[in-house]
Every structure is written in C-alpha cells, then in structure tokens.
Amino acid sequence: MGEIAVLDRTALVRQGQRLEYFAVIWNAVEGLVAVVAGLIAGSISLVGFGIDSFIEVTSGSVLLWRMSVDANVLDRERNEKRALRIVGLCFSLLAVYIGFESGSDLWFRRAPEHSIPGIVLACLSLVVMPLLSRSKRTVGHALNSAAMQADAKQTQFCTYLSAILLLGLVLNAVFGLWWADPAAALVMVPIIAKEGIERLQGKTCDDCGAK
Numbered sequence: 001m002g003e004i005a006v007l008d009r010t011a012l013v014r015q016g017q018r019l020e021y022f023a024v025i026w027n028a029v030e031g032l033v034a035v036v037a038g039l040i041a042g043s044i045s046l047v048g049f050g051i052d053s054f055i056e057v058t059s060g061s062v063l064l065w066r067m068s069v070d071a072n073v074l075d076r077e078r079n080e081k082r083a084l085r086i087v088g089l090c091f092s093l094l095a096v097y098i099g100f101e102s103g104s105d106l107w108f109r110r111a112p113e114h115s116i117p118g119i120v121l122a123c124l125s126l127v128v129m130p131l132l133s134r135s136k137r138t139v140g141h142a143l144n145s146a147a148m149q150a151d152a153k154q155t156q157f158c159t160y161l162s163a164i165l166l167l168g169l170v171l172n173a174v175f176g177l178w179w180a181d182p183a184a185a186l187v188m189v190p191i192i193a194k195e196g197i198e199r200l201q202g203k204t205c206d207d208c209g210a211k
C-alpha cells in the first residue's frame with residue numbers, strides 16, 4: 001500500500017511538473033508578445049499585463065523547484081513554506097505595480113491605445129488561463145501542496161487581468177472610455193495584496209489540507 005501511495009504521488013508530481021513547464025513557456029511567450037505590442041501601441045495596460053506574465057514565469061519556476069525536491073519528506077514542509085513566501089512576494093509585487101500603474105493612468109488620464117494583437121492575446125489568455133488554473137488546483141489538492149494551490153490562484157488572477165485588459169482595450173477602442181481599464185485594474189489590487197500577505201505569512205489557502 002505504501003509503495004502504491006509513493007507511485008501515485010510520483011505520478012502526480014510529474015503531472016504538476018508538466019503543467020508548470022507549460023505555464024512557464026506560455027507565460028514567457030505571452031509576456032514577450034504583450035510587452036512588445038504594448039510598447040508599439042504605447043499601452044501601459046498591455047505592458048503591465050506582460051510584466052504580470054513574467055511574474056507568472058517566476059512563480060512557475062519556483063513550483064518546479066519545489067516539486068523537484070518533493071521526494072525528500074523531511075525537507076518537504078520547509079520547501080513548501082519557502083515556495084509559499086516566494087509566490088507571496090510575486091503577489092505583492094504585482095499588487096504594487098498594478099496599483100501604481102492604474103492610479104497613474106487615472107490621474108494623468110492616460111488611455112490604452114488601440115491594439116489588435118493585445119485584444120487577440122487577451123482572448124487567448126481568457127481561454128488558456130482558466131483551464132490551466134483548474135488543472136493546477138486539482139494537482140495541488142491531490143499533493144496537499146499549498147504552494148501549488150497558491151500558484152493556481154495566481155494563474156486565476158491572470159484570467160481576471162486578461163478580462164480587465166480585454167474590457168479596457170475594447171471599451172476604449174469602441175466607446176472611447178479611457179478610464180475603464182485602469183479603474184477595473186484598481187479594484188483587483190486589494191484582493192491580490194491580501195493573497196500576497198497571506199502567502200508571505202506562510203498561510204495556506206482555504207481548501208488546502210493540513211501539512
């Protein structure tokens with residue numbers, strides 16, 4: 001029975017690693033496209049979305065490191081806490097950046113420029129991110145990994161940011177509502193900041209099992 005449990009956990013870890021490898025590659029490409037398209041269009045929101053994708057790359061890399069040492073039972077809890085804090089730092093940095101940029105956009109009345117590549121990218125992200133987040137959450141729950149479930153929630157936030165980006169770009173392009181994107185982004189800041197603080201404190205998400 002013990003050997004079966006170890007084999008099952010090993011298979012889950014490998015599945016989690018595949019998800020994180022995909023996430024790292026996807027977010028790296030997404031971030032590059034978003035930043036380049038944002039710089040060309042002069043869209044701060046699109047550039048910010050790209051930076052968020054690079055933060056996701058950092059988070060995914062941390063999870064890959066955490067799962068690479070999963071077989072070491074004695075170090076697992078310590079590595080879990082370290083991974084949680086690093087993911088929490090990513091959340092916190094993201095909250096600060098979005099708060100600063102969205103506040104600046106509102107204050108200086110900076111409207112996102114029209115960007116067809118940005119709209120297409122946001123649409124693709126709205127399809128991929130929810131599926132990826134759900135898969136990460138399932139594996140994280142099976143592994144009893146608070147760090148992976150926190151990473152799944154961060155991927156879920158990327159979905160929200162994709163919707164915010166898309167809404168802002170479309171409303172600005174169609175109706176000229178320049179304030180829609182920064183106002184919506186500003187609403188997300190306290191939620192993301194709360195998650196960051198909890199991870200930095202080593203707290204797990206509500207549905208994580210006890211270590």
